[in-house]
Amino acid sequence: MDTAFKTIVASLEHTQTTVRAQLLWIAFFAGLTALGAQVEIPHVPVPYTLQTFFVLLGAAFLGGRNGSLSQILYLVLGLVGLPVFAGGSGGSSWFLGASGGYLLSFPLGALVIGYIVQRRSNYFWTLAAMFLGLVIIFACGAAFLNIFFLHDIKESIASGFLIFSWWDLLKLTAAAAIYNQFAKRYRKLPAQDNA
Numbered sequence: 001m002d003t004a005f006k007t008i009v010a011s012l013e014h015t016q017t018t019v020r021a022q023l024l025w026i027a028f029f030a031g032l033t034a035l036g037a038q039v040e041i042p043h044v045p046v047p048y049t050l051q052t053f054f055v056l057l058g059a060a061f062l063g064g065r066n067g068s069l070s071q072i073l074y075l076v077l078g079l080v081g082l083p084v085f086a087g088g089s090g091g092s093s094w095f096l097g098a099s100g101g102y103l104l105s106f107p108l109g110a111l112v113i114g115y116i117v118q119r120r121s122n123y124f125w126t127l128a129a130m131f132l133g134l135v136i137i138f139a140c141g142a143a144f145l146n147i148f149f150l151h152d153i154k155e156s157i158a159s160g161f162l163i164f165s166w167w168d169l170l171k172l173t174a175a176a177a178i179y180n181q182f183a184k185r186y187r188k189l190p191a192q193d194n195a
Contacts, residue, residue, distance in 0.1 A: 022066055029058030029070040030077065033106070034084035045098040045145060045159060047086050048167055052137060055106050056113060056130045056175040061182070064114035071106035078103070101144020102137055109133035121183055126176045134168050 036050030059067030078090045085094050085103075095103060116129035138161045146156035 022062075025062055026066050026070040026073060029054060029062060029067070030074040032058065033071065033074045034077065034082075037084060037086045038088060040086045043163070045149060046102065046141065047099075048164070049086050050171070051086075051106075052109075052134065052168055053171040053175055055110055055137070056133060056172060057179060059110035059113035059133060060117045060126060060130070060175065060179040062110075062114060063118045064111045067110035067114035068107040071110045075103060075106065096148075098145060098149055099141075100148075102141035104144075105137045105140035108140070109137040112136060117179070123176065123180045126179055126183075127172065130172045130176055134172060138164060138168075 032054040033051050036052075036054045039050040041048035055067075055071060058070050061067075062070055074084060075095075078084045078094060079092055081090045083090050086099070094100065110133065113129045113133035116132070117126055120129075142156045142160035145160040146153050150156045150159070
């Protein structure tokens, strides 16, 4: 009986440590996404930033659930007014602006990327998952631009999707390479969820 109790206590302690580690990693990648937003090249209607680089990387490292949670945390921090969006700004107006569709799609993109990478963790699948995540983010962003701002599907695709392709292919390649170097060394990262 005493051994069973010690086993249960040890299991609970391990679970608490794992949960704390995951929460720290979720907060860490939310913070990195905020830092990525500050690396900005002005462009109309939506600036170039490094946000999506950290969405991709965070999703691969954290897994689907935790990657999505890190982006939800990032959005909540911005919603309450912390300066986590491009240009060191925050507030609900960002969700109603030209960047709104991109921002709101970050959790979905991270969920899909993390889900695929957790199940197929070789370089090809990592690239494919990150590519699919970018397509989701930019399709949602371009659709949002079309519906609420540009009212021209061709212009929305050109200025809200295609214009980012070269920049985000660089980020995709870098994020996949970084993740795969870590994945080769560590079989299971403490940041990942167990889903």
